Amino acid sequence: MTKKITFPHIGSYYIPIKYLIKKTTLCEVIVPPKITKKTIELGSKYSPDYVCVPFKYNLGNFIESIELGANVILQAGGGCRYGYYAELQEQILKDLGYNIEFVNFIKNNRVSIFNIYKYVKKVNPKLNIFKYFYYLINTILMVIIMDKLQKNMRENMGFEVLENSFNKIEQKLFEELQGKINPLKLFRIYRKYKKEYKNCPINKPNDCLKVGIVGELYSIMEPYCSCFIEKKLALKGIEVKRFTTVTYLLLEKQHNIKRLLKKGKKYLKYHLGADATESVVLTEELAKQGFDGIIHIKSFGCTPELNAMPILSKVSEDYGIPIIYFSFDSQDSEVGIETRLEAFYDMIIAKKKK
Ligand code: SF4
Incomplete structure (x- = not known):
């Protein structure tokens, strides 16, 4: 059977992922359709209730890609519960009757580039x-x-x-x-x-409003998941700063935790898991840099970020920096998010005028 490979969507990173798969395997790559309401509805319908939203989005991506002809699914990630999701997603898809090959690059909650090499070499022995x-x-x-x-x-x-x-x-x-x-x-x-x-x-203007975004990586990097919050802030004339990118995750994160813990020792003794340590330390850093406000975003059910939230409130109190918390689930209303964002915007404007 000719392999048609797919993978989970995350923002515009489908471009480099598609390149790597195509060049190394020489197989057809099926990029999952852009995330829409249908994607998350499909994912939520077949996911256990207690899982966090990235699981549901990924599952929705897989089902939509399978419907377009994909028969091989690649899953990678790790660092938190995500590292254990692949097995469950594979089982759900098989229970739904899909005849697919599910390739899990996660081992010991990590992705190894040599594991990826082993797989692509099997598919394309000439590589x-x-x-x-x-x-x-x-x-x-x-x-x-x-x-x-x-x-x-x-x-x-x-x-x-x-x-x-x-x-x-x-x-x-x-x-x-x-x-x-x-x-x-x-x-x-x-x-x-x-x-x-x-x-x-x-x-x-030189003194424009500046807002930092911290929180869980999937909600930050997949714009649909956070209801396009960065674009909404841009429409209000706000400069947005965020640290979480794939470059950071690939090249810096692993060596950064010790440095972050040292930097944030006033608030943290141990790594909080996933991106939560960054959320605390970077919020303090942005507060020191004079940012006008912080937006903390996470998906519903994200334990590491839940642990960070009380500490963030303390940072907010110590530095007098407003923080708004968004927890995204599969049924968020864009209007509700806009209303809260509007209130946050009014608050930081009033604070800046003072
Ligand atoms: S960081 Fe949080 S939301 Fe993201 S996969 Fe891990 S537990 Fe789920």
Whole structure:
């Protein structure tokens, strides 16, 4: 049977993931359709009630991709309960009668690049380790470029003079990243788009409102899951800062926890798990930098972030920085989120005027 491979969606990272799978396996890749209400409805329908939202989104992605012809599912992740989700998702899909191959790259709650190599070598025996690393490096470079440019977007998109100009540049960037690439070309793409973003006309006051986003990685990086909160903030003319990106998770997180614990020793003695240590320490850092407010986002049922919340309230009290908490589930109403965001916006404006 010809393999048609799919994987879970997370923001725009489907571009580098698709590249890596296609180049290393030479198989057809089925990118899950963009997340919609249908995705989360499908995922929730077949998920246990107690699981956190990323599980439901992933399951919805898998079912939608299978309906498009996918017969191989790749799952990776770890660091928290996510590391144990693959087995359960495989069982649910098999119980639903889907004839699929479920490939789990998670071992000891971690993803190893050598496990991935072993699998792709089995699928494509002609692939050698040098080629694998070449494609892997291109993938990582692609991720770094996307993250660097999107950081610029978050900081400036709220002040664009021409409506949608940042989004248009981003769409062009994505198209170019999906063409033929090599490290030199990627470097040129980065320089070209860095310049385009820099030249994009903005009208940004020196004392604009600045808000930091901290919290659980999936809700932060999949815009649908957080009801497009970053775009909503941009529409209000707010500069947004967030640290959690795939670049951070791949290249820094592992070595960062000890440093973070040292930095945040006033509030933490031990790592809280998943992204919760970052939530506390980075909130304190942003408060010290004079940010106007913090948005803490997590998915419903996320234990590490639940543990961080009382500590965040203490940071908020100590530094006088307002924090709003959003807990996203499968049935969030966009209107409810907008109303709370509006109240938060009024509060930080009033505080800034004082
Ligand atoms: S960090 Fe929280 S929401 Fe995300 S997968 Fe882990 S437990 Fe679930």
